Amino acid sequence: MPAPRLSVVLTRRLPEVVETRMKELFDVELRENDIRMSRDELAAAMRRADVLVPCVTDPIDAALLAQAGDKLKLIANYGAGIDHIDVASARQRGVLVSNTPGVVTEDTADMTMALILGVTRRIPEGMALMQSGQWQGWSPTAFMGGRVGGRRLGILGMGRIGQAVARRARAFGMQVHYHNRRRLRPEIEAEVEATWWESLDQMVSRVDVLSINCPHTPSTFHLMNARRLKLMKPSAVIVNTSRGEVIDENALTRMIRAGEIAGAGLDVFEHGHEINPRLRELPNVVLLPHMGSATVEGRVEMGEKVIINIKTFADGHRPPDLVVPGVM
Known part of the structure; x- marks a missing residue:
């Protein structure tokens, strides 16, 4: 009998190809709209997920992690920066944190x-x-x-x-x-x-x-x-x-x-x-509205890294992009 699939909650909409692949591999809960989750919504998501896939718009501090319960095992961040996540508190609670370095x-x-x-x-x-x-035409001293x-x-x-x-x-x-x-x-x-x-x-x-x-x-x-x-x-x-x-x-x-x-x-x-x-x-x-990584190729590659981190974790191994406190 196959092992039950991990429950994965996404906090924002991701590129369609990424969401489709995640649905093939995991029991995924997609975000219906692209509005950032409230703090209460984040807390609830962390209680019902094995894996949370947040973004830079989701501040996850020690107080929020304390509400997560025991089900959450991995925070697979969609993005390289992890200053919005209290990684040390997560690890103290037995929750691993991964990110997506290099692709952007x-x-x-x-x-x-x-x-x-x-x-x-x-x-x-x-x-x-x-x-x-x-505009009235070209001028030698304009701009x-x-x-x-x-x-x-x-x-x-x-x-x-x-x-x-x-x-x-x-x-x-x-x-x-x-x-x-x-x-x-x-x-x-x-x-x-x-x-x-x-x-x-x-x-x-x-x-x-x-x-x-x-x-x-x-x-x-x-x-x-x-x-x-x-x-x-x-x-x-x-x-x-x-x-x-x-x-x-x-x-x-x-x-x-x-x-x-x-x-x-x-x-x-x-x-x-x-x-x-x-x-x-x-x-x-x-x-600019935080457009630095906003290319189709980059955002899809970020999603692919998230999937690899979750899949590796599901297979019982260390996620390749595991974030280690003190090495950040």
């Missing part, structure tokens, strides 16, 4: 370069004029931005995505600098022609573009605080496709409004979808 590297790096170009070449301002119907070739790019966080950004930036003729907890191996540094800075303060004060590519952890919360933002050159811009909490958003808004920073390109925000209204008003700021 190229997509996020593409979006980082798009934001760099968008801010430095003033693309949204030009689009807004065209959409308003008020003059800056050339990215020759500029110094500082990368904060030189993991997979940071290195992918560096490769793209070199193709555009940018000079690559980086700050990381650990210096890269010499051969990797040589490949992307990157200069390591042990001091983040010193790097920030010298670059023309700063790209945030580090995860959100207690040590990186407001890493770019008001003091550090003031070190940036008034002509510099900052781009963030990682986690909004790394930047003090209010301080950034004040400084851009005051002309102390030339502009910003943000795909993530400190308070989720609640964005400082003064930030939205600024013409030299490009805001």
Whole structure:
């Protein structure tokens, strides 16, 4: 007699091909709409599931995990970032946590370069004029931005995505600098022609573009605080496709409004979808709705990793993308 299939609850709609494959393998409860679950709905889902498949929009803390009961055995996160999950508390309760690293590297790096170009070449301002119907024709001095070739790019966080950004930036003729907890191996540094800075303060004060590519952890919360933002050159811009909490958003808004920073390109925000209204008003700021990994290919590959993690767990083995507390 075959073993009973695992009960799996999805908190959001996933690509159809992913949901179809999950239904073939597991006893899946799909989300009828694509509205994020309330805290009570999350708690109930965790009580009736063997496996929960949450997203970045689902904060799962110790208090919520305490309501899970004994049925839940795996949280198979749909996404690489896991700062919304209290992994240590989950493990203490015997609940494993997996994620989907690596599959969004190229997509996020593409979006980082798009934001760099968008801010430095003033693309949204030009689009807004065209959409308003008020364009009167070409002018020699209209919408003059800056050339990215020759500029110094500082990368904060030189993991997979940071290195992918560096490769793209070199193709555009940018000079690559980086700050990381650990210096890269010499051969990797040589490949992307990157200069390591042990001091983040010193790097920030010298670059023309700063790209945030580090995860959100207690040590990186407001890493770019008001003091550090003031070190940036008034002509510099900052781009963030990682986690909004790394930047003090209010301080950034004040400084851009005051002309102390030339502009910003943000795909993530400190308070989720609640964005400082003064930030939205600024013409030299490009805001995107967390689109960094939003490609068909990337989202399907994320789903495939989730399926592999659940299937491996169902077969009695360690999920290949198991998140281990203390190694994050």
